[in-house]
Amino acid sequence: MLLERTIKLKLVPLDTESRRLLHDLLKKYAELLAEAQRLVVELDIRSVKRAHEALYKLLREMHRELHNKYAEEAYRRALANYRSYLKLKRKWEKRLRRLGFEEPRPPSAEGNKVIDLHISAFRLSPPLLEVSYGGGKTMKFLAMPNPLLAKYAGWRIGNSKILVDKGSAYLFLTVRRNVEPEARPNRIYVDVNESSIDLLVADWGHGLGLFLSVMHEGKEIRRRYRILRRSIQKKVREIRRRNQLLRKYGKRERERVNQAVRRAAKLMADLALAYNADVVVEKLKDVTWRPRGNGELNYRLRSLPYRRIVESIRDKAAERGVRVLEVDARNTSVECPICGHADKKNRKSTTEFRCTKCGFELHAQLVPTVNLARRCEGVVARPAGQEALLTLEEAPVVSSGEAPHDPVNHDPARGKALPVPKTAKIIKI
Numbered sequence: 001m002l003l004e005r006t007i008k009l010k011l012v013p014l015d016t017e018s019r020r021l022l023h024d025l026l027k028k029y030a031e032l033l034a035e036a037q038r039l040v041v042e043l044d045i046r047s048v049k050r051a052h053e054a055l056y057k058l059l060r061e062m063h064r065e066l067h068n069k070y071a072e073e074a075y076r077r078a079l080a081n082y083r084s085y086l087k088l089k090r091k092w093e094k095r096l097r098r099l100g101f102e103e104p105r106p107p108s109a110e111g112n113k114v115i116d117l118h119i120s121a122f123r124l125s126p127p128l129l130e131v132s133y134g135g136g137k138t139m140k141f142l143a144m145p146n147p148l149l150a151k152y153a154g155w156r157i158g159n160s161k162i163l164v165d166k167g168s169a170y171l172f173l174t175v176r177r178n179v180e181p182e183a184r185p186n187r188i189y190v191d192v193n194e195s196s197i198d199l200l201v202a203d204w205g206h207g208l209g210l211f212l213s214v215m216h217e218g219k220e221i222r223r224r225y226r227i228l229r230r231s232i233q234k235k236v237r238e239i240r241r242r243n244q245l246l247r248k249y250g251k252r253e254r255e256r257v258n259q260a261v262r263r264a265a266k267l268m269a270d271l272a273l274a275y276n277a278d279v280v281v282e283k284l285k286d287v288t289w290r291p292r293g294n295g296e297l298n299y300r301l302r303s304l305p306y307r308r309i310v311e312s313i314r315d316k317a318a319e320r321g322v323r324v325l326e327v328d329a330r331n332t333s334v335e336c337p338i339c340g341h342a343d344k345k346n347r348k349s350t351t352e353f354r355c356t357k358c359g360f361e362l363h364a365q366l367v368p369t370v371n372l373a374r375r376c377e378g379v380v381a382r383p384a385g386q387e388a389l390l391t392l393e394e395a396p397v398v399s400s401g402e403a404p405h406d407p408v409n410h411d412p413a414r415g416k417a418l419p420v421p422k423t424a425k426i427i428k429i
């Protein structure tokens with residue numbers, strides 16, 4: 001898995017020539033970008049290959065004196081802008097138009113303050129940054145110290161950016177690293193819900209099964225902003241002002257939800273380290289659609305940033321060398337972990353689960369994680385009247401004739417069965 005981080009470093013030009021070249025480069029790069037943006041939109045260019053064929057030579061001729069990578073970076077950025085505009089526009093046509101949002105405008109390079117740096121156009125050996133202008137000219141900067149540089153030492157440097165703002169310049173340095181997380185003996189099964197993330201911790205080494213419910217604010221934040229949006233739509237008559245307010249609060253809402261998501265993901269990853277566990281989540285492709293209960297509830301569930309939570313968990317886990325496994329999560333809320341009977345009627349309410357076939361009972365909130373465990377490890381059985389989770393290694397011990405009600409002959413060398421916990425410990429974040 002590829003991890004990527006950005007480090008911001010303040011730049012001080014080391015001489016007047018470097019300062020002059022920087023401003024000259026910014027001006028010329030903005031011209032390249034403006035031309036590239038205009039053409040990409042006009043010719044409806046959607047692939048890098050076509051952009052290169054149609055634009056590279058033309059941009060190169062505009063400013064021959066510049067390093068050739070600036071022409072390439074300009075059309076790449078123009079293309080990226082255009083693609084995200086098309087994506088946003090589709091979203092607007094599908095949904096946002098009805099909610100009163102303004103139609104997105106095609107990208108323009110107006111007021112550009114950023115120079116995109118190809119990896120071959122700069123060299124950083126802290127605290128010195130050298131950026132190639134082209135034609136053998138080089139700009140030299142002092143990159144002000146940032147403790148993150150030490151933290152990400154050893155990561156690969158990738159394409160980066162220089163931002164010039166109100167006379168100050170900053171380097172946005174991109175660093176990357178491939179991580180191969182290590183396999184761990186235990187597991188944390190994660191089920192993301194609208195107001196909580198439910199976890200089953202399976203600590204095989206200590207024979208400990210623990211159910212944790214992490215309350216997150218995602219639902220509450222969204223509910224509050226939905227009310228706010230409705231009242232803006234009702235009360236603010238002037239369209240421009242209304243759109244302005246909707247944008248402002250939309251941005252604030254996204255930031256707050258993202259913050260909650262990151263906090264929750266970080267906690268998952270830290271728990272995984274603490275319990276020496278792999279994290280098991282539902283497969284991402286299942287994440288966007290998962291019917292539970294009535295239509296109103298489905299609507300609210302769909303509006304939740306599941307995908308972002310799961311992606312964020314992956315990211316934070318990878319950063320800590322924790323492995324994330326994916327399991328098919330369809331029907332996990334209505335399927336019986338003991339007999340496998342899947343029926344909506346099994347789930348009596350948000351708290352009660354009772355299998356209509358075998359009578360197995362459990363708090364409904366715990367059921368999905370137990371099912372994830374079952375799908376990942378193999379078996380949930382009732383060795384001595386109490387439901388227990390068995391690893392795949394132990395599973396062959398349960399012969400199909402005696403399971404699930406008969407006692408299981410345990411081979412101590414194969415570890416313990418985990419009792420399935422009946423109650424949850426609730427953590428608020």
Ligand SMILES: [Zn+2]
Binds near residue numbers: 338355358
């Ligand atoms: Zn059952």
